[in-house]
Amino acid sequence: MRGAMRHHAPVRASTGFSMIDTPQRLRRALTLLGGADELFVDTEFHREQTYWPQFALMQIAVRGAEGGRCFLIDPLAIDDLGPLWRLLLDPGRRKIFHAARQDVEIIHHASGGLPLPLFDTQVAAALLGYGQQVGFGTLVQQLTGVTLAKEATFTDWLARPLSAAQRRYAADDVLHLIPVYDHLRAQLQARGRSDWLDDEQRQLTDPRAYQPDVETLFWRTKGSKSLKPKQLAVLRPLVAWREQTAQARDLPRKRLIPDESLVELARQEELDLERLAAIRGISRGLVKRFGAELLAAWRRGIATPPEEWPRRRRAATPATPGSAPRADLLDALLQLKAAELEIAPAILASKSDLAALASWGGRKQPGPPPDIPLLRGWRRRLIGETMLEMLAGRLMIRIDPERRLPVILPVAPH
Secondary structure, eight states, rough: OOOOOOOOOOOOTSEEEEOOOSSSHHHHHHHHHHTTEEEEEEEEEEEESSSEEEEEEEEEEEEEETSEEEEEETTTTSSSOHHHHHOOOOOOOOEEESSSSSHHHHHHHHHHSSOEEEEEHHHHHHHHHHHHOOOHHHHHHHOOOOOOTTTTTSSTTTTSSOHHHHHHHHHHHHHHHHHHHHHHHHHHHHHOOOHHHHHHHHTTOGGGGSSSTTTTTTSSSGGGGGOOHHHHHHHOOOOOOHHHHHHHTTHHHHHHHHHHHHHHHHHHHSOOOHHTTTTOOOOHHHHHHHHHHHHHHHHHHHOOOOOGGOOOOSSSSOOOHHHHHHHHHHHHHHHHHHHHHHHHHHHHHHHEEEEEEHHHHSSOHHHOOOOGGGSSHHHHIIIIIHHHHHTTTSEEEOOTTTOOOOEEOHHHHH
């Protein structure tokens, strides 16, 4: 059974926060925060109209006599946030977030650093069986019995002054993070899964995750799978141009030019300003402003020599005879293990992992196993090695005649 629910003393969010909207208040708040070795952090932002998130509010809580004390820091009212970034980048303090990716992106973009070490409660919850991307309100309700208010979820966080409901909502997000973190950390330790969290958070703590490679983004462009290598060579500089221009002008990339329009540009054998303006999704105004730059990017792509055309990688382990039933057998093993651990099967292995391993297992001379997440770190120790043993014919699945349940057993020697 998943870790038993533990109800914590309710956090008095309505009285446990202070608004920080002057440099003087920020200095006093940072003095108090500086005495804590754990900071519970969340942000509010908008990014519908911009490339970079528009940072509207930061909430930081620390432990206190009544469950916690929270500071709501207003970045729109304080010009110099350098001291705040220094606090968050201090490696001597653990920073706790829920669904940290976008919060960390804001901090990285503003400060150039990462708030390490960190603990993501959404990732931890997934490893304990609460679902792959469980929402914070759901997690709070399950672990503490408290139902959080939702009335400020989609409000305008850039408007000032913030309403009382907005302030309470923002404070709740970090004050209730304290008991959620305590529960999840204790359960990870009790169940021996703390090292799983370290592995899962590796991408969050990699600076490269926040500095996308503009030369490879074209692979993720919607519609690119229909293009031939020569056309992909044209798409590559077009997508790179859009990304760099969107960053420089702080515009949403798809608002600048949608993916479908870039793919259509990549299909063109000839292009000039008139043809450019005739492509759906590209306005006359955009052609007037950026037409010469777009044409230059297109021409760079057209001029790419054939030996430099992008080509999709073939599967590292192409299908071999019997791959499908082997994958089904591995999936049965995956389901058994996931049920035993009470976590989603997809957390242990993806369908592509199983397909790659099943194909590799059908080779007469298999060589080293494929380099897939299933065969790295805690996943390999937990289930990957068992799958390798099964593919080698040393394990089998059978029905226990007494319990009528599937069990994994070693194959008896002949």
